[in-house]
Ligand SMILES: O=C(O)C(=O)C[C@H](O)[C@H](O)CO
């Protein structure tokens with residue numbers, strides 16, 4: 001049996017912060033897992049170092065389910081993003097090790113490929129409708145079959161999803177949280193205009209997506225969904241905060257626009273009511289924040305019963321290790337929908353050499369044994385951690401709002 005002899009947390013910042021767990025077995029086999037929780041990185045690092053790693057030493061690395069249960073039930077304190085990201089990192093690293101020992105890519109261990117490739121969506125954003133449409137056209141020419149479109153809101157200094165760089169969106173940008181201003185009425189006017197312009201320029205053969213980022217009330221979201229129906233969006237994401245899951249029932253009563261939610265979910269319990277009541281169409285939980293491949297498969301299995309499909313979160317704060325794991329999951333799961341793909345910077349790609357590839361709007365995890373991703377520790381050591389917070393959001397009168 002491959003016995004775990006060491007586990008280490010590696011923190012690096014090649015343009016942004018990443019936390020990676022590396023587990024090593026007595027035969028020298030290693031596995032990696034992403035443990036990055038944007039803006040709260042050191043909390044997960046400490047949880048791993050102080051409370052998880054000591055319990056791993058000496059265990060059989062093949063016993064993925066037992067170790068998952070040990071860390072989840074055994075902690076007594078269940079769920080939560082810090083705990084579940086730490087468990088995810090261990091779980092991901094163990095799947096990596098199992099794949100390497102079997103000489104197989106992880107997707108083969110998960111049942112094999114259920115499709116030829118993984119459809120991904122890219123991010124088109126711009127300060128104006130024209131800018132966004134121009135970037136979206138660029139993505140379409142690169143072969144993307146699905147594109148998320150976000151544009152600046154006239155009269156507002158900054159808007160979620162609209163970055164300084166056309167291709168790299170990085171919201172965690174300051175040593176203390178940046179303050180953004182939000183106006184629902186201004187926003188609700190511009191989004192249907194954006195979709196109209198995008199359909200006009202791009203035609204109907206490309207999927208268009210949009211992220212509301214938890215900023216509307218259910219009835220406002222119902223209005224937006226209805227206004228967008230003529231443009232056939234693929235999904236409306238995080239239309240309203242999901243703590244009150246019944247809020248989605250109200251949205252559903254007013255629109256047939258498909259709904260996606262779950263990037264901040266960390267367990268099946270966050271999604272259970274939404275899935276069982278068919279209040280959503282896509283579940284966006286992903287490997288790093290929702291307990292690893294093991295737990296994500298459980299969520300997907302529940303979702304499959306209700307024709308809810310997967311749409312894993314894949315922003316740049318999820319490291320290439322998470323991206324690789326998500327692609328193995330996506331390729332094998334029966335109810336796959338789409339995968340978010342926000343390209344990492346060249347510095348990040350160099351620190352995390354990987355076997356996954358993009359061609360013609362589709363990705364593939366590659367056929368290297370395990371996850372097909374690693375961390376170049378020497379390179380990683382050259383990028384020191386630097387604290388960065390996600391922004392906060394306020395209404396024009398100063399009221400704190402959802403970001
Ligand atoms: O990628 C998305 O859909 C996001 O909403 C990005 C998030 O704001 C980001 O990952 C937060 O860390």
Ligand SMILES: [Mg+2]
Pocket residue numbers: 211213237238263
């Ligand atoms: Mg989102």
